[in-house]
Amino acid sequence: MTKLALAVEDVTKTFGGTAALNNVSLRVEAGEVHALLGHNGSGKSTLIKVIAGYHRPDSGTIEVNGHAVRYPTSALSLKDFGVSFMHQDIGLVPTLSILENLRVGRLQTGAMRHIRWSNERKTVSRLLSSFGFDLSPDTPVSRLSASERSVIGVVRAFQDVSTGDSSSDRGLVILDEPTAALPEEEKRRLFGVIKQVAARGIGVLLVTHHLEEPLQFADRVSVLRDGRLVASDDISTHNYESLAELVVGGSVEKSVKVSGRNLAEHEEIINVNDLSGLVLDGVSFSVRRGEILGLTGLMGAGHEELPFLLYGAQRPCGGSVSVGGKRFFPDPVRARRQGLAFISGDRIRAGGVLSASIAENVTLPVLESAVGKLRWLRSRQEDSIVQSVLKEFRIKLASPHLPFSTLSGGSQQKALIGRWVGSSPQILLLQEPTAGVDIGASQDIIAILREFATKGGTVIFSSEQYEDVASLSDRVLVFRGGKIVASLSGAEVTTENIVSSSYGKFQTAGT
């Protein structure tokens, strides 16, 4: 029997009554590249977090290299088990050299604790050349290409579990979306390295969205859907269609749609023409008054850029936008004047101001209405604005004069959406409105946005929470590689259609 790098046995993990993982068993053998597929909400990230020790499973066991993982686990003890992670953002310090990035924390020191730089240099050169790279260890990471950086990330992850002796090497390297930032041709190079890592006796767990990757590079593939492991097979038994079928499956509709809204008679309020951004590549569409338009796709497909571009939070690389028939050059100040409002998915940095009070955050967009004589802000007026927003959107709190940071994530998001809805914009732009909030809050948010649209407001939002996109949108544009690949409307708006078009499977007659 082959050695197991990872053995997950019957792991179940529930969050507030919902099972994120339901009796999942997964085995990764030493020396294989094992791909883990599943769309957002499938339980993929929960599984990784359980392995990494962030979450304790409700039941079931996890063994790494034959040792049972005990909770709580720290990053340090995981290293002892022989597990290392490479996260999507790799986590290299760009101003430091390859050597420093690879060796920090494990530099060999001699007398008087001085670092043996020449030894270190040799070690790193040997390590790099063993993977077929002849980069100088002193090169700053900032000068490396994106693919070279991910190679360094993989090499570092390998080095962290490697004993240095290839005959006895064993361990587990978990790569989370390693190719997210890479152009197609550079992926091959990275996967070459990943294959070599596996060849040295390390088990590689490759977490990815992209179905082609396991087909080209993995030995085995496992698919999670709705918290269950639906397949764990040899890759040779699969093709693109069969994998897509497994990933998409019969995803359940979580909430019932209000359908039958006829928007054809509403006027078009915003027209986007040939708009390009960093990923977005010349997209055109228009949205009607009262319509809820969902923008979606796999991570990095370009949909997430659109709210930023339309609001002017980010500069477009080309194309034009018109609002109400007039050409509009997006910029936050002008956008506000045009009746646009934008709620970023980055609540910490670009949402509410955490140190300011809840009341101050809530009244920010509508402060003008509380201005009295001599430009004095009438606090009673302010209080009543706060009160009506908090009441309307059912946000419960101790005092609106406490810092915004005292609210839970879901309440923060409701307060932010509430304050903008309260400022009666024509168009509400949102990025990931329901990400990172609990299920109750996300249902509330969906209800708030629907109500806003019923009253004639336009909602344009980007999201990778496919169920929420399906239950909220009148129409969905699915993006892939910066282009619109599908436009779903009416009865076509289902989670299944959204997910399958994200993977490039489903084509509608409309596009």
Next chain:
Amino acid sequence: MISLNKVSKKNRGKPKPNSAVSLGGGVDEEFHGTVLSSRSMALSSPKEFFRHYTVVFALIVTIIVFGILRPKTFLALSDIKTILTGQAALFALALTLTVALGAGEIDLSVGGVLGFSSVLIAYLSAVKGLSVELSLLISFVVILAVAAVNSYLIVKIQVNGLITTLAMGTILDGLSQAVSNSSTIGNIPSRILKIMQGRFLGIGLPFWYAVIVGIVIWYVLHHMQSGRFLYFTGEGREAARLAGIRVDRIRTTSLFVSAIGAWFAGFILVGQTGAAQAGTGDPYLLPAYAATFLGAATIKPGRFNPLGTFVAVLLLAVGTTGLQLFGLTDWVTNVFDGAILIVAIGLATLVGR
């Protein structure tokens, strides 16, 4: 750049620890109750009350301690009037600095601006014999130019503000030496002295000017929309920008306010001392920062606020004067100011938790 986090752990969830979110109905009566009582709630518990008025208590304690130890000299009314008059320049400087810090900008050039403006006013009016109005106007315009350069570099080009203003302050110190030829300029026109040496209720006019400045700043920061926007810019620039606030304009304005405040403090000093020399501004830099940071730990903890700054300047002044009454000389001032700045930042951090 600077943002004092005023999240209070003790406060979190009070008075009902489990009341963060509720989606169910039937909370309305309770809800009304909490919202209406909220504004006063912040001060309801003794702990909270103390948290808001730490510096005020410190001031009272200092006065009492020195009053007991040196009853005759310290509590003499004239002394308090002298303190207020003597600290007028620091009041003006620290209050305007509060605006810049509130907007998230650190302006270390204010010491240099203060020194340069006093030397320039003295030089133009006493040495060059220009009229008082013209001297003031020219020096004012020069200082506006300095503020323009500062804000262009910091806001537009996005250079590190700390370093830029530190360098700018040093440049201005050098220019002060050049203009004054490294010597003291005397013979200040009597009209300038008259503006600054008059008294009202026994306290020098400069103090009252500073009070007016403080009231204007208090009004704008706490009771106008622009003040709210300024604090949002300082505490969450990106969030403020996305909310459609013109953050660049606010940051620029705040740097102009701190420069103009320093110019005015320089003007006060020329009038009060009847002389000017290079380097007079530098001893004011640290106390101004000590006062603003200490002020941010009180009245409205976690936020740079003019009332807090005002109380903090008083504490600094009373403390230094008291120590000097014990026969401790000038070096005490530096040690005291430095120690207060450290205590202030420590306090601000602790209060912020």
